[in-house]
């Protein structure tokens with residue numbers, strides 16, 4: 001509680017929309033629990049409390065006391081405690097309209113993770129910073145660069161004997177409050193008093209300056225991407241108008257009867273692997289309670305990814321090197337893999353415990369229902385957006401028009417969640433830089449579980465995949481054909497899918513010329529980016545619309561996505577969430593939350609490197625780098 005008093009809490013969060021705390025070190029979470037309890041008890045509390053905690057040493061599990069019918073806050077934290085994969089984890093508590101506590105738990109060393117945070121922090125709690133060797137040249141490392149994260153009026157609490165922390169805070173522009181106010185526990189409070197405040201980066205986190213009634217976003221496309229954007233924005237108190245050309249949500253790629261979600265393991269653990277792992281962990285956390293309540297079909301009870309290139313010794317050493325706990329991913333040789341999947345799989349593979357399958361349309365509907373529990377979310381069905389434009393008057397609300405030029409809706413924020421059709425909508429926005437997206441046709445197949453067909457106990461992926469739909473059907477697939485617009489089901493594609501399912505061990509090899517009678521299928525199109533990572537963020541400006549350097553001025557740097565100017569100002573702008581490729585289910589929840597962070601200025605749920613890797617402006621920086629190399 002001393003830390004709270006040092007940060008002048010609860011008074012400072014009173015009547016605010018949100019308040020952001022960053023604690024370095026977490027221990028067993030006592031400071032978080034005290035803060036949460038104080039927030040709950042305060043009638044004047046802020047609507048949304050974000051508590052970021054960064055620690056390398058975290059307990060694998062927290063003790064569960066469960067001594068009463070109503071679980072204590074400690075029990076609720078223990079029940080939601082994540083499997084500790086490296087990186088950031090989001091835990092959300094006390095959800096309700098205008099009420100939410102979000103714990104962003106960073107698993108890793110503060111020196112690595114704090115520079116990777118994207119947030120505007122109101123209070124740093126640094127009393128638990130573990131002692132680190134003093135740096136000889138007087139650079140206190142991450143502690144000296146906290147200014148980047150500090151919001152105006154930010155405070156910091158540190159131990160009075162922690163010389164390095166105090167030196168770092170001073171280098172960051174913090175000044176000690178009256179030292180007579182030193183608490184009995186030996187803590188000192190500092191306040192952010194910088195000599196100079198640089199303007200926010202064009203692709204950085206911008207606080208929304210508009211009032212609550214003006215927080216309104218129009219989301220175009222009601223597939224998984226659009227429903228996730230609506231869900232995450234509504235949880236931040238934003239009103240949403242969701243528009244789709246179809247009569248119901250999730251009728252495009254998100255209308256398949258089932259699909260997989262899972263993490264990946266890669267020797268280099270580069271941006272792709274880290275991004276997919278973060279996305280899969282978030283999907284498991286968000287969907288597990290929904291699945292447990294039976295809100296849609298699916299199961300989050302593991303997924304087996306076959307791997308013929310790895311053996312047990314290599315797998316163990318790789319997982320150890322990457323810091324991936326057994327509770328996340330486990331190598332299974334062929335015999336245990338067969339026992340686990342209940343089908344005669346052709347090799348061993350990785351068992352992803354937070355993997356599974358689900359019905360994407362049911363998931364999209366559940367996200368929409370949750371969005372409506374938080375804010376006013378209107379679904380405009382059967383409306384095709386043909387044109388986008390900035391309104392001729394007012395503080396730049398954006399307008400969506402139909403094919404006849406009739407106004408469908410207007411809002412300060414537009415979110416393009418329109419899959420491949422985003423290309424057409426971008427043509428209607430010449431101010432935005434073009435974004436490459438490919439269209440890849442896919443056909444899935446399904447069969448009733450009759451004699452001769454084995455149902456896997458969990459989804460299995462290798463060359464193709466098989467999953468056990470509820471109601472006794474086996475779903476398998478899928479084909480992949482670039483720029484193929486054929487909407488009809490093709491026998492050759494069914495044969496391809498059947499062959500893959502047979503190789504995975506679910507069926508006998510069948511005669512390609514005599515397809516089973518009860519075969520069903522569906523065709524849809526994936527929107528694929530050149531680097532196979534989604535686009536999530538504010539649209540980059542077209543070079544012609546970017547501010548140019550005047551004579552004598554240095555040309556603006558364009559070598560990092562966050563430096564690229566955007567089609568937005570502090571009142572609103574145009575954002576995109578698309579390009580999920582074959583992993584839309586895995587991406588949905590995290591991409592929605594990342595998008596909401598871009599729009600609302602709330603703390604980013606992933607590290608800066610991953611945010612950059614998903615930022616659509618990466619296309620601009622890469623084009624620039626390529627032009628420089630070739631020129």
Ligand SMILES: Cc1cc2nc3c(=O)[nH]c(=O)nc-3n(C[C@H](O)[C@H](O)[C@H](O)COP(=O)(O)OP(=O)(O)OC[C@H]3O[C@@H](n4cnc5c(N)ncnc54)[C@H](O)[C@@H]3O)c2cc1C
Pocket residue numbers: 220221222223224225226243244245246249250251252253254255256258259260261360383384385386417418419421422425441442443444477478479523524525526527577578579580581582583584585586587
């Ligand atoms: C065969 C196949 C198998 C797949 N299997 C898996 C899997 O196992 N696991 C996995 O994670 N992913 C899988 N995917 C990918 C996943 O389905 C997609 O990534 C995901 O559904 C994309 O969601 P979305 O919202 O971006 O696109 P969509 O679901 O296509 O939604 C886009 C929406 O935008 C609307 N729209 C577009 N333009 C306009 C406009 N101008 N005006 C109004 N509305 C508009 C459309 O009507 C549509 O509803 C698969 C995809 C295919 C094709």
